[in-house]
Amino acid sequence: MEARGSKPAQKVVQGEIVELDGAALFDTIYLGCRLVYKGGPLPILNNVTFQESNFIFAGDAFNTAQFMRMMVSAGAADVVKGMVGLGE
Numbered sequence: 001m002e003a004r005g006s007k008p009a010q011k012v013v014q015g016e017i018v019e020l021d022g023a024a025l026f027d028t029i030y031l032g033c034r035l036v037y038k039g040g041p042l043p044i045l046n047n048v049t050f051q052e053s054n055f056i057f058a059g060d061a062f063n064t065a066q067f068m069r070m071m072v073s074a075g076a077a078d079v080v081k082g083m084v085g086l087g088e
């Protein structure tokens with residue numbers, strides 16, 4: 001039985017390729033995984049930890065990441081920071 005207010009125990013997924021588009025991920029540690037996002041529906045992440053894992057942006061998500069990288073190199077880093085909630 002869990003103590004009131006505590007998080008559920010996390011299961012461990014190791015060395016897997018995980019598709020993120022539209023996924024609902026709960027109570028899991030992803031260890032050494034490849035997490036692929038292609039720009040589809042946003043995943044739901046609840047009590048999830050990523051350790052020694054790589055995020056891969058493919059398809060439309062790759063294009064968006066490339067565009068944001070281009071904006072930063074063109075001097076619009078503040079715009080990109082604002083888009084991802086890192087602005088002042």
